[in-house]
Amino acid sequence: MKKILIILVVLFLTGCNSYNDINNIAVVSSIGIDMQNENYKVYVKVLSSNQENKSDLYESICSNLDECFDDINNKLMKRLYLTHLDLLILSNNLAKENYDHIFDFFLNQKSSRNAFSTIIIKDFDKKIFEYDTKDINNMLDLSINTTGLSKIITLDSIIKDMLNYRLSYIPFLEINDHLEIKGYKTIYDENKILSSKESISINFIKNNINNISLIIEENNYNLESCNSLINSKDDKLNINISCKYKGEEIKDTQIIKKFIYNSINNFIKDNSDNYLKYIYYKFSGNKKDILDYDINIDIKYTEDFGGGIFE
Amino acid sequence: MNKDKYTPIELSIFSFLLMNSFTSTILIKEFHNMNTVSIILSIICAFLIGFIFLKIYINSFNKFNININKNGLFTFVLKIFLIICSIIILLYSTFNLSLIIKDIILPNMNQKIISITFLCICYILAIKGIKSITIASNLMFMVYIVVVLITFFFNLFNINPINLLPIKFNLENISFYKILILTISPLFMLLIIPKEDINNFQKYKKYLYISYTLFYSYLLVKILFIVSILGIKYFSLVAYPEIDVLKMINIFNFFERLEEILIINTFIQNLITSSLSLNYIYNLSKSSLKSNKWMIRIINAIILLLIIKIDVLSDNLLVITATIFIILNTFISLKKT
Numbered sequence: 001m002k003k004i005l006i007i008l009v010v011l012f013l014t015g016c017n018s019y020n021d022i023n024n025i026a027v028v029s030s031i032g033i034d035m036q037n038e039n040y041k042v043y044v045k046v047l048s049s050n051q052e053n054k055s056d057l058y059e060s061i062c063s064n065l066d067e068c069f070d071d072i073n074n075k076l077m078k079r080l081y082l083t084h085l086d087l088l089i090l091s092n093n094l095a096k097e098n099y100d101h102i103f104d105f106f107l108n109q110k111s112s113r114n115a116f117s118t119i120i121i122k123d124f125d126k127k128i129f130e131y132d133t134k135d136i137n138n139m140l141d142l143s144i145n146t147t148g149l150s151k152i153i154t155l156d157s158i159i160k161d162m163l164n165y166r167l168s169y170i171p172f173l174e175i176n177d178h179l180e181i182k183g184y185k186t187i188y189d190e191n192k193i194l195s196s197k198e199s200i201s202i203n204f205i206k207n208n209i210n211n212i213s214l215i216i217e218e219n220n221y222n223l224e225s226c227n228s229l230i231n232s233k234d235d236k237l238n239i240n241i242s243c244k245y246k247g248e249e250i251k252d253t254q255i256i257k258k259f260i261y262n263s264i265n266n267f268i269k270d271n272s273d274n275y276l277k278y279i280y281y282k283f284s285g286n287k288k289d290i291l292d293y294d295i296n297i298d299i300k301y302t303e304d305f306g307g308g309i310f311e
Numbered sequence: 312m313n314k315d316k317y318t319p320i321e322l323s324i325f326s327f328l329l330m331n332s333f334t335s336t337i338l339i340k341e342f343h344n345m346n347t348v349s350i351i352l353s354i355i356c357a358f359l360i361g362f363i364f365l366k367i368y369i370n371s372f373n374k375f376n377i378n379i380n381k382n383g384l385f386t387f388v389l390k391i392f393l394i395i396c397s398i399i400i401l402l403y404s405t406f407n408l409s410l411i412i413k414d415i416i417l418p419n420m421n422q423k424i425i426s427i428t429f430l431c432i433c434y435i436l437a438i439k440g441i442k443s444i445t446i447a448s449n450l451m452f453m454v455y456i457v458v459v460l461i462t463f464f465f466n467l468f469n470i471n472p473i474n475l476l477p478i479k480f481n482l483e484n485i486s487f488y489k490i491l492i493l494t495i496s497p498l499f500m501l502l503i504i505p506k507e508d509i510n511n512f513q514k515y516k517k518y519l520y521i522s523y524t525l526f527y528s529y530l531l532v533k534i535l536f537i538v539s540i541l542g543i544k545y546f547s548l549v550a551y552p553e554i555d556v557l558k559m560i561n562i563f564n565f566f567e568r569l570e571e572i573l574i575i576n577t578f579i580q581n582l583i584t585s586s587l588s589l590n591y592i593y594n595l596s597k598s599s600l601k602s603n604k605w606m607i608r609i610i611n612a613i614i615l616l617l618i619i620k621i622d623v624l625s626d627n628l629l630v631i632t633a634t635i636f637i638i639l640n641t642f643i644s645l646k647k648t
Binding site: 008020111114160163230279283 | 431
């Protein structure tokens with residue numbers, strides 16, 4: 001009896017029952033979602049089995065996302081496989097309810113891991129699919145360590161931010177002659193494109209920046225080992241930012257401090273519904289229209305990052 | 312020292328895994344929409360009240376075995392009820408594990424085939440006896456600890472303490488009944504072990520209290536850890552928050568997508584509970600009917616039929632069953648020997 005059972009277990013554990021031929025599944029590398037006349041226009045880039053074409057692009061227009069994906073499934077005559085999805089490209093003209101539909105759709109997909117990078121593109125165009133998805137992700141990865149404009153934001157972190165803070169910051173890109181990172185776009189309760197200074201500010205506030213190369217009045221300032229911490233004391237939010245600066249003159253630190261201070265200060269003043277307001281609400285438990293805050297910036301001057309640190 | 316005797320340390324490790332039986336599947340839903348203070352208070356309340364049940368459990372050793380082996384219609388009816396309760400516990404354990412495997416690893420596989428395959432493994436382990444289940448649980452506990460440590464260390468940078476805020480005291484959200492019942496009830500199945508088979512029962516008592524305290528500390532840290540990573544709203548939204556935390560593990564940008572391997576912890580918890588419940592059913596049926604071979608075959612057929620037939624299981628049924636199971640065990644143990 002035991003032997004029969006073991007044979008039975010071994011037979012079932014092979015996974016032959018759920019066997020799917022690789023030629024019968026369409027591995028999706030990127031998805032684009034645009035709105036046209038209150039209809040969704042969905043683009044799906046599928047890795048091709050043909051060696052000449054690396055990937056194929058399929059599109060569909062319909063009133064809801066499920067219909068669009070079903071339509072593409074039918075066109076392909078294969079099942080879409082989202083586990084290897086690397087990039088989700090969203091159009092600039094999506095409204096709050098569209099984001100709800102998109103998040104619902106991906107949360108309901110069993111093959112989707114939701115850990116793929118998400119971007120918003122100005123003037124959505126098919127041209128974006130000419131770029132390799134890995135190159136776009138590398139570009140974002142490089143951006144946070146150089147210009148500090150934007151980092152890779154995954155779909156699950158967007159959903160988390162949206163649920164916890166009612167807003168999320170998604171990388172905003174533009175195609176002119178080449179693909180360019182513009183910063184972030186705020187979505188959900190607020191729908192706004194942030195300037196480059198505002199994008200750097202939100203990265204400082206969210207502790208996304210480690211190394212950054214700031215360009216202030218055509219001068220380049222390299223900051224390293226940046227760290228930010230937010231706490232609340234006496235009904236006041238304290239934003240503490242510290243960085244190490246490698247430069248020739250100690251007075252440069254004053255210029256950097258002023259730049260960061262003004263950027264963050266202007267960001268908070270110009271964005272009434274910002275991330276910090278929700279953080280403050282989390283700390284104090286009461287929602288206030290005017291945010292009391294204090295920004296402390298500590299730039300440590302160092303001759304060499306490998307050597308001693310001088311104030 | 313007799314080889315077949317149970318050492319206190321191995322039984323306490325076994326008890327730890329048994330208490331963990333339903334934490335990843337049913338119990339975790341209990342913390343949905345609770346704030347940090349409510350989570351802490353609920354777990355502390357369950358922990359403190361649980362001591363009473365733990366005391367009953369320890370005092371029931373031997374008394375349970377003597378009373379259950381008595382002849383009579385009343386004992387027979389009690390045994391039937393106990394068998395039904397353990398069948399339901401087994402069904403839940405098998406059903407929940409197969410559902411997770413279907414949702415995460417094998418989306419195209421029929422859930423019933425996963426359940427039956429899992430049940431075959433449980434059956435092989437169950438007929439080997441409780442000693443074998445204990446040894447298996449101890450060996451698997453090592454894997455369990457490694458997985459827990461990997462999950463913890465490689466998610467340290469994903470922790471956002473702001474997700475644990477606001478700290479608000481709200482008594483309305485506190486709920487400890489399900490936590491208490493679902494953690495303690497599988498432990499009562501260990502009463503089938505005769506007291507004299509345990510080496511140094513006093514030491515086991517001491518280790519059990521340590522194991523119980525460690526389990527509740529682990530549960531508290533685990534829930535707060537998941538909430539601090541996901542945020543309470545996302546935690547309440549997703550079906551398997553524990554697996555969402557596993558999805559975030561990225562070891563040096565090299566080892567990714569490890570959730571399908573690290574899910575083994577849920578498998579271990581359910582395997583141990585299912586095997587023990589199956590063994591418990593066989594032991595009780597052997598003592599109640601002389602023609603035990605046929606009885607076991609009938610029970611196996613019933614379990615198989617239930618697994619094939621059941622498509623949906625309400626969590627409340629398990630809570631009611633677990634409550635009845637604890638009450639029956641307590642009642643049997645309180646009867647004069």
